[in-house]
Amino acid sequence: MPLWGGVEAGGTKVVCAVGTGPDDLRADVRIPTTTPDETIGRIVQFFQRYQGDEPLASVGIATFGPVDSNPNSPSFGHVTTTPKPGWAHTDIAGIIQRELGMPVGFDTDVNAAALAEHKWGAARGIDNFVYLTVGTGIGGAAMVAGTLIHGLSHPEMGHIRIPHDRAADPFVGSCPYHGDCLEGLACGPALEARWGQSANTLPVDHPAWLLEAEYLASGLTSLICILLPQRIIMGGGIMQQPRIFPLVRQRVQALLGGYLQVPMILEQIDDYIVAPGLGTRSGVLGAIALAQRTAS
Amino acid sequence: MPLWGGVEAGGTKVVCAVGTGPDDLRADVRIPTTTPDETIGRIVQFFQRYQGDEPLASVGIATFGPVDSNPNSPSFGHVTTTPKPGWAHTDIAGIIQRELGMPVGFDTDVNAAALAEHKWGAARGIDNFVYLTVGTGIGGAAMVAGTLIHGLSHPEMGHIRIPHDRAADPFVGSCPYHGDCLEGLACGPALEARWGQSANTLPVDHPAWLLEAEYLASGLTSLICILLPQRIIMGGGIMQQPRIFPLVRQRVQALLGGYLQVPMILEQIDDYIVAPGLGTRSGVLGAIALAQRTAS
Numbered sequence: 001m002p003l004w005g006g007v008e009a010g011g012t013k014v015v016c017a018v019g020t021g022p023d024d025l026r027a028d029v030r031i032p033t034t035t036p037d038e039t040i041g042r043i044v045q046f047f048q049r050y051q052g053d054e055p056l057a058s059v060g061i062a063t064f065g066p067v068d069s070n071p072n073s074p075s076f077g078h079v080t081t082t083p084k085p086g087w088a089h090t091d092i093a094g095i096i097q098r099e100l101g102m103p104v105g106f107d108t109d110v111n112a113a114a115l116a117e118h119k120w121g122a123a124r125g126i127d128n129f130v131y132l133t134v135g136t137g138i139g140g141a142a143m144v145a146g147t148l149i150h151g152l153s154h155p156e157m158g159h160i161r162i163p164h165d166r167a168a169d170p171f172v173g174s175c176p177y178h179g180d181c182l183e184g185l186a187c188g189p190a191l192e193a194r195w196g197q198s199a200n201t202l203p204v205d206h207p208a209w210l211l212e213a214e215y216l217a218s219g220l221t222s223l224i225c226i227l228l229p230q231r232i233i234m235g236g237g238i239m240q241q242p243r244i245f246p247l248v249r250q251r252v253q254a255l256l257g258g259y260l261q262v263p264m265i266l267e268q269i270d271d272y273i274v275a276p277g278l279g280t281r282s283g284v285l286g287a288i289a290l291a292q293r294t295a296s
Numbered sequence: 297m298p299l300w301g302g303v304e305a306g307g308t309k310v311v312c313a314v315g316t317g318p319d320d321l322r323a324d325v326r327i328p329t330t331t332p333d334e335t336i337g338r339i340v341q342f343f344q345r346y347q348g349d350e351p352l353a354s355v356g357i358a359t360f361g362p363v364d365s366n367p368n369s370p371s372f373g374h375v376t377t378t379p380k381p382g383w384a385h386t387d388i389a390g391i392i393q394r395e396l397g398m399p400v401g402f403d404t405d406v407n408a409a410a411l412a413e414h415k416w417g418a419a420r421g422i423d424n425f426v427y428l429t430v431g432t433g434i435g436g437a438a439m440v441a442g443t444l445i446h447g448l449s450h451p452e453m454g455h456i457r458i459p460h461d462r463a464a465d466p467f468v469g470s471c472p473y474h475g476d477c478l479e480g481l482a483c484g485p486a487l488e489a490r491w492g493q494s495a496n497t498l499p500v501d502h503p504a505w506l507l508e509a510e511y512l513a514s515g516l517t518s519l520i521c522i523l524l525p526q527r528i529i530m531g532g533g534i535m536q537q538p539r540i541f542p543l544v545r546q547r548v549q550a551l552l553g554g555y556l557q558v559p560m561i562l563e564q565i566d567d568y569i570v571a572p573g574l575g576t577r578s579g580v581l582g583a584i585a586l587a588q589r590t591a592s
Contacts, residue, residue: 066557080557081557128445128446128447128448140522142522144440144441144443144445144447145440145441145443145445145446147440147441147443149424149440149441149522149523149524150424150441150524151424151440151523151524151525151526152424152524152525152526152556152558152560152561153524153556153558154524155521155522155523155524156521156524156555156556157521157522158521159517159521159552159555160517160518160521160522161458161459161514161517161518161551162457162458162459163457163458163459163460163476164459177552177553177554177555178551178552178553178555180459218457221455221456221457222456222457222518222522223522225451225452225453225454225455225456226436226438226445226451226453226456226518226519226522226523227445227447227451227522228445228446228447228448228449228450228451228452229447229448230447230448255457255474256455256473256474257473257474258473259452259455259473259474260448260449260452261362261376261377262448262449264448265448
């Protein structure tokens, strides 16, 4: 069986691994995200030094965005307009491919995580689903008939517009582009800015969680009305709060108001809006899944 | 070349036609939508009496919804929960298939119109696009990688939530399920209820059009952030207003705020948000396209 490499590139750290799936991650290293030169150099070194029984067939890169993930574009494989110092327009996939001399798969961290959830996690056997992550930012991916959405670019689900009652919540939103888009109202930094304390210190009975559930449910109703997904997977730091899943499910049902006569939503909502099957490993496993897809 | 039949079933009238595409619609009849028995009876009669050089290979039905368009469902081909008297749970596809003894294609009018635009109209050669119709209601369809979105059901894009500033626009919205969802704020009857006159009598410089463009653009930004479509086609009675396309394009760019660095949106918006290529014939041609897809 061939062996694959995976790179999960985040804003503060990079995880590199070698393996074939969730039950077989053979090596695993964390590298701080510093300059592109230093960081990519250490990624390349990790795979060059890896000595296994089999050689690597390919490497997958799941990275923070925005990226150019269109294989027909001249800047495919580049991080594009990120505010992260030094990283804008870095040809991360091209450099790694040239240095390692093997095929490289490439997509956003969110698209890769969705792919891993489809292959091994909460979306196994489900070809129409949404994967949403709610943390420092809000990102989303969706599969339609077995294909991840890639139109002009990858989805930017965090930036959809939702209702915002400024009388009830005068916070203007934290998104530098849109103010009170979904991410601007409901990402971790938005909670911290609104309530003056970090989301993970907000007590379970704090009104913050009801408002958070309302915003997330608003976003989900738009995703549902557009995609009618068969399942919605929600990950990220904010979703660790124990009350948030029940509150979101309840508000989604309330906001849809019985319009969609769909048993999954009306009767099986606990099985409809769910946590990731792969927990926090969906990113690095997504990178492995990208590598597999490239090699096959 | 085989010949196909198409049925465009609307709330007030049904159009039946026979042909192979936009340049070849050989017969064409309008039937008022009355009871299911009478209406379906007349549809069947039309096709039974049609005498052409070639026999019909199949018939496509593009109908008002909601419908069950999932081929694996026991109620596939049924109109489901429509408020239209007598039509709820009518097995329109099954009856026509049995009476005519030939394969029947079936989907919503909006999905069918999108299929026709893909085959012959404004989405030729474009495998990721949105088709939105703004009239008595707001309906939408989307193709992702060449496949129309069908998840748990067909899309219900009119019912997405959008920002609604009640200080600027105190109208509560016309949707019986959601009040101020996109359809509740921006469909034809919503305009009439808000301004006290029918949309087609509102003068070109009426403030209604700026507000309408704002709501439609809000909805489009959500569609764009989720699907990143390569083109958006907008049809329906409201889009006949001469100012509406330029206003919508302008507000979409403003609401996105330069976040998506995509030339199609930043530089070619006139070619990005466009009118249907098939005009008002996209419905009946969509039915013909459904028939072709079924026969092939």
